[in-house]
Amino acid sequence: MAPEDTSLPLAMVSLILHFNWNWVGLTISDNDQGIQFLSYLRTEMEKNTLCFAFVNMIPLNIYLYMSRAEVYYNQILTSSSNVVIIYGETDSTLSVSFRIWTSRGMQRIWVTTSQFDVTTSKSDFLPELFHGTLAFAHHHAEISGFKNFFQSKNPLKYSDEYLARLEWMNFNCGVSAPMCNTLRNCSSNSSLEWLIAQTFDMAFSDGSYDIYNAVYTTAHAAHERLLQRMDNQEVHLGNCLKVIFLFDDTHCFPYQSLLEKTHFTNPVGDRVTMNQKEKLQPEYDIFQIWNFPNGLGLKVKIGMFSPYFPHGQQLHLYEDILEWAAGSRQMPPSVCSADCGPGFRKFRQEGMAACCFECTPCSENEVSNETSDVDQCVRCLEDQYANAEQIHCTDKSVSFLTYEDPLGMALTLMALGFSAFTSVVLGVFIKHHDTPLVKANNRNLSYTLLVSLIFCFLCPLLFIGHPNAPKCILQQITFGVVFSVAVSTVLAKTVTVVLAFKLTIPGKRMRYNLIPRASNFIIVICTLIQIILCAIWLGVSPPFIEIDAKSEQSHIIIVCSKGSIFAFYCVLGYHGSLALGSFIVAFLARNLPDTFNEAKLLTFSMLVFCSVWVTFLPVYHSTKGKVMVAVEVFSILASSAGLLGCIFIPKCYIMLLRPEKNSLKKLKKKASS
Known part of the structure; x- marks a missing residue:
């Protein structure tokens, strides 16, 4: 009867992406169900570049678990991840380990399913230090009349173990035996009417809802069988009921074939079918759960996930309710590496997870102006340059020797x-x-x-x-x-x-x-x-x-x-040869009579001319623009x-x-x- 959790990994990954997490831990039961969930979840996370900080597979054997309990605890405690996904059964060593972790004050955001027991009994609970739990539950409506029925019951008339475990009901009731089979010291007129939805969830749990559908499925199959017998004028009501409820009468019509053909709409309004090919993917309600001392819990629906909506719109969170339940719309971060920020890019070393990286500045004339992480910086165009912070490109100014300069x-x-x-x-x-x-x-x-x-x-x-x-x-x-x-x-x-x-x-x-x-x-x-x-x-x-x-x-x-350049130096060299020739001739004529003293002036002028252009060559090549x-x-x-x-x-x-x-x-x- 229970639907498969095939869309649960996708729902959890959608929630992780919504809160910009990419570094999460995973703790599952070491069984076929847990391994299958790990396979589905790993596939979805790899599609979206999300990473596991650790994967703890809790053994079902309690003795084997106790020998490794401290290892599992330290794995979560020393991890930099603030988010831990828990997937397993309520009555398992995984449930025991979770209670140990919360009792020791481990502060994490726990992401799990409604089937997993997330209540605690810690007496020194501090809301500002505990991040709470996000639980996924199969979407179904509240059973009509169940709330009134339950609140009208007197717990003294029942020896149900479930009622005995509700220590916080404050009826001055006590558990008479470790098995919690009877209740004593309760007033005869006590009832559960005072319970409110904020402290006690009146909706069926997933397991109870599956049983609820199973009963209705059986009833529909029995009804169909009775109709068949009436049509064949072979009404044997006693034997039919025996087939329905005892399942040991081999003379009755095979019951499995009827169940496989059964499909109906239950009183809640949900469609139920036993045909595996026609079964729909489940939708999920998302709850924020705050645990208080003595097992008290506050469970608030903050959103839902439907696999039938277009991609990117499957997750819907009620932001106002989320802010009220969590105290802020901004969840604590859970990333392997902090955002690099503008002007930097991600640099991954060999062997590091895809979500882990180091931040390195962009290369020269490259920018990174995105607020999110980028793998590569963007090179500015030829007519642009990167500013000092390397967050945007600026147009270069044209430079030449102007009259205004x-x-x-x-x-x-x-x-x-x-x-x-x-x-x-x-x-x-x-x-x-x-x-x-x-x-x-x-x-x-x-x-x-x-x-x-x-x-x-x-x-x-x-x-x-x-x-x-x-x-x-x-x-x-x-x-x-x-x-x-x-x-x-x-x-x-x-x-x-x-x-x-x-x-x-x-x-x-x-x-x-x-x-x-x-x-x-x-x-x-x-x-x-x-x-x-x-x-x-x-x-x-x-x-x-x-x-x-x-x-x-x-x-x-x-x-x-x-x-x-060769032609330029030929022109310049020709000037030099003329100047050198003039210098040599003037130098030889420097001792002519004073009446013709221009030779000395010409000699000195050529010396100045040659000195200027000889100095020009190295200076010219060492400058630009x-x-x-x-x-x-x-x-x-x-x-x-x-x-x-x-x-x-x-x-x-x-x-x-x-x-x-x-x-x-x-x-x-x-x-x-």
Whole structure:
């Protein structure tokens, strides 16, 4: 008659999931029923990634149990699980062990069935320390009239063992014998009318309800048999009753075949069928049970489970009643490992249960913003970065050297200031173009050098601002060509100094008009070579916009890539070769007469130029982003300023502050001395 508990494991797992438990203990009887329940429960738990903290199989033999009782107790006591599932019979060693555990003050949430006796007799009960019991019972209605019938009975008229065990009934009754077969010292008019549902459950237990259905099933089968005999005019009432209640008359119609065909609706309204193929899965009521001293208990229905509802809606708890019965809607936790929380992920070591893990921070640029545990962190997109707590991704800001940036603004002001100053110097030279000092140093080459320096100072403006494809190309081409003109002009001035000195040597017949022609050839040829190198650069691998989202965590760096690094170093190396040639020639001509003292100035200017670009190489490779661009811009400004300051500032000083030295008489006096 009893329905199979095939849906009980699913019901218990649904309850465990509802309270976010994943680490539970299991204590069952070591018999076929317990092993079958363990198999079903393990299957359901594995589907939902739930784990057993321990599995205790209590032997049925009392002597074998007593030899291991302390082991079972310590297993539960030392476990980190706050929830223990108990499945077994009322009259078993499992019931004995449960009473021992509760009497020793073990505080756990016990999840069991209504068939299991969960009352205690502990006298020092503290509600705030005890978590109570959650019991699953087969869903059925209260038997009509049973409550009134039971409350009207006088316990003195009965020697029922069940009534004798109700010590808390307070009738001044005493148990006369250990077997509790009789009651004494009870008043003759005592009754059970005072009992209320909160202290005594008037609904049938599962076992009693099964007996209730069995009686009705037998009655229906007997009724069907009587009808058959009446139809066959073979009414033998005495023998039929004998078949029904004694089951030892082999002459009667086989009773089992009638039972298998019996199906009816009992007075409670539940459908009863004996056909195993038509039996429905049972529904369960869920009760919260609080145990008080002397066996008193408070049993409150807090929900139900129906396997016929859609998945995820089978469990329904009455939240308000649950809060009243448990004191809070939030049950105590029972997990193997605490939640990792945002910014962390679960890390499982080999051999650990699926519910047990360690928490490790997310890797760089990965986030975990979920409140629940996650196995893997989520990597931010290329244009995003993880914040310090690694809980969300933030859009990266675009980074490049802008005019509004303090560094960009400073370099812009320097470039404009130097170019303006160079223009002033050019104006001074033009104003004093007829003076001996300007004529002696080849004023045309001076004009060319000053104009090229103006463009050199303006060239860094191409490096500042949002990069684009035309600007990236103009940056390097302009830098390469303009600097080639400037350095080749310095080389031409150095060669001019040497040629002019050679023409003044007696006995040499050289035409003075060869000097301007030679200097012009030097500038044109040297610049043309650089233009060819830049053309090859553009044809092979031109500069382009590079978006770097990895170098800096919170920024997307936009820079102009050089394209071919080899071509860039060829252009830079060509500048260096021109500067080195100018330095060598100027150094050899440093001891020429003071009238032609520009050789010393050219020597020092090339020394400054080479020092700047030699220093540029390691610094450039050790920086990234806008700082790298700033290093290149600063090198352009510094080398250009070196040429301007070393070559032209001393001459401007003489022309503006010491004009008496800028005369033909003074120059001849210096030459004669």
